[in-house]
């Protein structure tokens with residue numbers, strides 16, 4: 001369900017680690033039910049922007065609101081689930097079962113002491129069921145493939161039923177068929193549960209028919225809009241943003257979709 005209720009609102013946001021601006025004058029509004037992809041080349045500031053939204057980096061200049069509240073005083077972190085870039089790179093032998101990994105997503109609510117609720121087993125099962133991984137509950141996380149680990153980490157992120165799911169480069173190292181299945185899963189969470197999804201990716205070619213909105217980031221936001229609006233951008237504008245190596249093949253290419 002798409003609404004005009006802003007979940008993330010960013011105005012005039014700048015950020016620098018040292019002297020140079022890594023993010024400059026960022027303006028972005030993500031409404032409830034949106035499925036946004038933030039796309040940009042290496043070093044364009046994507047992870048920095050996500051880390052600011054997640055409160056992992058302290059905001060410098062500008063305004064960042066989550067669910068209408070200033071991030072500095074925001075307390076509703078259990079409304080936000082996060083799957084990090086490294087979530088699918090556990091080695092064989094990593095000493096945790098799928099059950100333990102997914103259950104650890106409940107600690108946000110129970111604080112630093114690990115008192116898990118009595119119904120945690122049911123919650124873990126329900127989360128695993130929604131990513132079609134129920135039968136792996138007793139397996140060691142390190143024995144699973146990258147794509148399966150990715151699903152387990154999504155289950156961990158959604159176990160506390162967040163309203164927003166944020167994923168940093170979730171399909172790196174995942175093969176093309178599994179990428180399709182992976183996006184079907186995200187689309188299901190977006191359509192059936194109304195979960196707002198924000199994803200950071202390099203992979204513009206695969207996401208254009210899967211998300212509702214797209215933002216091109218390269219230190220600042222060069223374009224932000226719906227996929228339909230993006231398809232109306234002409235080739236020159238696209239190549240200016242992303243150079244000549246970017247190939248964007250959209251499903252409606254024959255109707256004037258952009259290709260660079």
Ligand SMILES: Nc1ncnc2c1ncn2[C@@H]1O[C@H](COP(=O)(O)OP(=O)(O)OP(=O)(O)O)[C@@H](O)[C@H]1O
Pocket residue numbers: 017018022040041042043044045046047048049
């Ligand atoms: N902790 C840090 N200290 C100093 N500079 C940093 C730090 N982290 C990132 N940077 C710099 O900030 C810029 C943006 O980095 P960031 O990781 O946000 O980009 P990205 O778009 O996520 O890149 P990639 O796609 O390669 O992951 C880069 O120039 C990077 O070198």
